Amino acid sequence: MSIELRGVWKKQGSFILGPVDLAIRKGERIAVVGPSGSGKSTLLRIVAGLMTPDRGRVYIDGRDVTYEEPWKRGVAVVFQSPALFPSLTVLENVVEPLLSKGVAKSEAVQRAREVLQRLGILHLSARYPAQLSRGQQQRVSLARALILDPPVLLFDEPLTALDPPLRGEVLPYIYEASRGRTVVYVTHDFEEATFIADRLVVLMEGKVA
Incomplete structure (x- = not known):
């Protein structure tokens, strides 16, 4: 899916984002x-639908989604802090988005195991988030994002909280998982950015520099 921002403008306190014009193939x-x-x-967050611009429009695949709910946009978001249910195992965490969509449990478990295998954490299926390293938790969070096979992946500084060795562990999995998808990867780290991206967009004081 393509993404296009036209004249997007947002004021938060004394900070102003925009106007931003950006087209992503x-x-x-x-x-x-x-x-x-x-x-x-x-x-x-404006692309994801978690925030609405004060002015301007957001288009995904040519469709105006400016005021559309996040779950209707075909996007998945991976945040800085892994969004996992502490009382569920790794497998249960990854299965949950499918079950909420009405997928049969047997099919959901099979698909979840395939995603976990691809991310190298199938052997952690029975563990709980508290029993995982931070890098492993972030890979489970990535598995939850991938399980619905979203055409658009959004990453909000997913490695910021990790030590350098763990960043090196997780980054290749993000790169592989993003193949064939439209990706917006937010980071302050140029090394991460150049590893992941085809193109860099530099923001300075709310404007594309």
Whole structure:
């Protein structure tokens, strides 16, 4: 799916994002980079539907989704902190999005095991989030994002909380998982950005520099 922002503008307190005009081709991986407070996460949340712009329009695959709910957009988001249910095992965490869509449990478990295998964490299926390293938790979070096979993946500084060795562990899995998908990867780390992305978009003080 392609993504297009036309004249997107958002005011938060004294900070203003925009106006931003940005076109992302279907299957293109872009990284949005810039210092803290430059508007990177705000931009991503507007694409995801977690925030509505004050002005401007958001299009996904040519369809105006500016005021559409996140779950209707065909996007999945991986945040800085892994969004996992502490009382569920790894397998149960990954199965849950499918069950909520009405997929039969046997099929959901099979698909979840395939995704976990691809991310190298199938052997952790019976563990709980508290029993995992931070890097493993982030891979489970990625599995939850992938299980519905979204055409668009959005990453909001997914490796910021990890030590450098763990970043090196998780980054290749993100790269492989994003093949063939449209990706917006928010980071302040240029090394991560150049590893993941086809194109860099630099934000400075709320504007594309």
